[in-house]
Amino acid sequence: MFNKKECVAMLLAGGQGSRLYALTQSVAKPAVPFGAKYRIIDFPLSNCINSGIDTVGVLTQYQPLVLNEYIGNGQPWDLDRMSGGVHVLPPYQKASGSDWYSGTANAIYQNISFMDRYDPEYVIILSGDHIYKMDYDKMLTYHKQQDAACTIAVIDVPLEEASRFGIMFAHDDGEIYDFVEKPKEPKTTLASMGIYIFTYSKLKEYLIANENDKDATKDFGNNIIPALLANNERVYAYRFDGYWKDVGTIDSLWEANMDLINPKIPIDLYDPSWKIYSRNPVMPPQSIGKKANVQNSVVTEGCYIDGNVEFSMISNGVTIEEGALVLDSILMPGCVIKKGAKIEYAIVGENSVVEEGAQVGSRPENVENRDEWGIAVVGHNLTVSSGSYVKPKQIISESV
């Protein structure tokens, strides 16, 4: 028997993250490096343990190797437990056949037996592509107060961005009466954060019903939530007003990294009461050389820097040689930027090498047609050879 758990977390980490292109060719999106020493999944995992949730199922499907290895036994997040802890849940073969996860709801449905083992009262559904710090326990308390079947975390977004999200319509008391997935002409700005708390008995009931519906797409936003609303179940909106960022695109991934450098953005990673944990790379401190110039940047262990770095995010084990220039960029773990190379408004993937004199990206003011400008991206384990130029907005997944 397993100990009973009041609340179990299910983290959807199977998405391909195809909008991150070269950065997710060989790793699942939740395992993409972020903020110099983290990977995206560190944020929901740390939120879980900091909120007192010690049982987490991580649903993986796409390119799970790096992610599985990274999560390991869950020890860095204090999720190596005798009872509970973190469990990686890939799709598996059953007596009556085997299926890939065909949608978010289907993925959870296929793991009902995992949740059942802990006999939970509540289940929180999370996704592995958001950067935020949130106390799920407060949301759970709200869910209990409202005696809800489902509580959806929502955040106010600018009206012009609202069409990218699932938009809620709620009464003043928080009860949701309508929901539109990615509306063309949004009428409110209450966006779903993709975080749901369900009373487990209701979740199970609706998952099974959804699974039996041949026409359903087996998705929370498209099926489960509309079905709850159609049956007049108590569905409530939980307002969150902290920092929250979806990092599903190159631009938003770059912006979210830059937000960590900006002192005006309210996400504090230095707060000892809500640490974001990560698997430690075991490297010596960062070495800043005699010729180096580092300003307005975030740097972590194992780096050797002798070049110029401004407004950039420098991950573990990066080398930046003398005379190299790194501006407004993200260098992922193990990158090497050789002498005189220039990196501007770019993301350079893990262990990639930019040879002497090569250039990746450019400032927007250097590009005549602003539509042609964007963040340049070099994928993982590539080489940008001497004299090559990776243009703004260009994304390379093969060495040049």
Added chain:
Amino acid sequence: MAINMGSVMGIIFANMHDNTISEITKSRTMGSVLFGGRYRLIDFPLSNMANSGVSEVAVITKENYQSLLDHLGSAREWDLARKKGGLHILPPFGNVEAGLYRGRLEALYGGISFLKASRTEYVILSDCDIIATINYKPIVNAHVESGADITMVTNTGVYTSDVVSTSTVVTADEAGRVKGVLHKPAISGECTISLNMFVMKKSFLIELLEDGIARGHYSFERDVLQAKVDELNIRTYEFNEYFSKIYSMQSFFKANIDLIDPENSRKLYNPRRPIYTKVRDNAPSKYDLECVVKNSLIADGCIIEGEVENSVLFRGVKIGKGAKVKNAILMQDTVIEPNAVVTNIITDKDVTIGENRLISSSEVHPLYIGKGASI
């Protein structure tokens, strides 16, 4: 035939040489002295043993070992939280009659039942005063092949009297057989010093201990190495890679500062043999708009708004706006408030240097500011 490192036990003396940097070891062991931005001295022998395949390590303590226990925890970071073997702490086994141990022999004798119970065949003894990346495997193999009773790791070089007078010095023949042993002699020049690491058969060590204690001996250097130099086959194993030895406040300061030079740090830190330490889960370090950082070693969790030159910043150090830090070793969570100027200093953990303060010392005698002080 190569030895299976699973048959080798490591023994680390956490308290030896405490007196060489007595100010820093006032409330901690030599092994738990902070070093190099994010390490404690014991991380080096412990990681070296773990990386060499040693899976059973005993740490012998004497006094002030609370910080050491806190640092080591279950030894998971060194991959030594094991069902079989793993890390064992041997606190002092003093009794009313004997009091605390006086030397290496008594210290080891305190753990003799542990030694006897272990299934390992060889032991590596190490102190915490040498900072190096060492693979013990070839040393154990050389020991077995040579048929020596004791193999001691040594380095031959030109040494000043302050190093030699805190070391065990040996003379050896061309084959490496030790012919003479001097303990802390007042000499200088070219000599072969012991790096305080020894390999021997466990059963041989137990014999030495039982015999020695029966005769009232307690010093390994004097009562074994020196007294039995002719009788025993004692051999040297020359270690010629990068290392530094902590034998005084100045040498501690220099060993830290030396690692700022990437040439040195690349020699010490081998990515295939990482030096492990307790994970503190700090955020990465943040460099502010107006900061100037040159030639320095910065650990995670620092927030730098002022100027830093030729310095080592440990985890969680904060440098305020307009502050100037030069030739400094600032240990964990030190705060240099805005416009303060510090030169040639070592601050222990949690030190705060107040706004506009000016603290300066000479490079030869860096000023040490004790744990938790607020100036």
